Amino acid sequence: MKREHKRIFMILVAAVVIVTSSVFLTSFQAGTTKEPVFPKPQQEVTPEPSIPEPERPVSPGLETPRDGAVIDHPLPEDPILTNGPWASAHFLMDEYACDCAGYCDGWPADMDPELLEKVEALRCVFDQPIIITSGVRCKRRNVEVGGIENSWHLSGHAADLYCPGVPYDEVAAAARELGLGVIEYPDQQFDHCEIWH
Structure with a gap:
């Protein structure tokens, strides 16, 4: 009887090892194994003094600007294209x-x-x-x-x-x-x- 229990125990251990190995190999092949993540030691962070953004002037509506006034037109959004047929030295x-x-x-x-x-x-x-x-x-x-x-x-x-x-x-x-x-x-x-x- 002792032999029978020992044999059953060995079969169970072998089955657990096989199942565990196949799960590990399957996840390893799929690339889903994850390395353990250890918490990083906390560093003391000193807060930076906040600098308030300057307030933008509120325009009272569309008025004709005085001569010599400049509206700050933006440059085109990035990326600025530089390929294609050229119209001249500086323009596509x-x-x-x-x-x-x-x-x-x-x-x-x-x-x-x-x-x-x-x-x-x-x-x-x-x-x-x-x-x-x-x-x-x-x-x-x-x-x-x-x-x-x-x-x-x-x-x-x-x-x-x-x-x-x-x-x-x-x-x-x-x-x-x-x-x-x-x-x-x-x-x-x-x-x-x-x-x-």
Whole structure:
């Protein structure tokens, strides 16, 4: 009888070892074994003094800024693209593409090469980025943004732009010196630049 108990005990121990081993191997192969996590010793942290953020002035509504005033237009969100066909040394063609919600393929008309050349020259005058907010437009996009029926944007002869940190009237004056037609938008601090053909 003693032998029988010993044999049963050995079979049970072997079964437990086999089951435990197979569970371990299965979880090991699946990559789910976890190393034990030991608590890290706590370090004393000294709180940093908090510096309150300066309050931003509240604008009383849309007023026409005084001459020389600058609205802090942001640069485009990252990432700034640097691949694709170039319109000129500092501008990608995509910067001039129609920004509609997919009504067109982005190019309802070609951009005027003379406009591209003069906007590049304008960028070189200030030696800092100039942001194109609107280049060529399809008819539907032109209506959406309130453009006039015969807008030069429709034929690729116009671009709306601004230069961060530079007053819109200074940008307009430099654009006129380069031979561009300019309409200033002081309430929004940007300039519409165009080539008449």
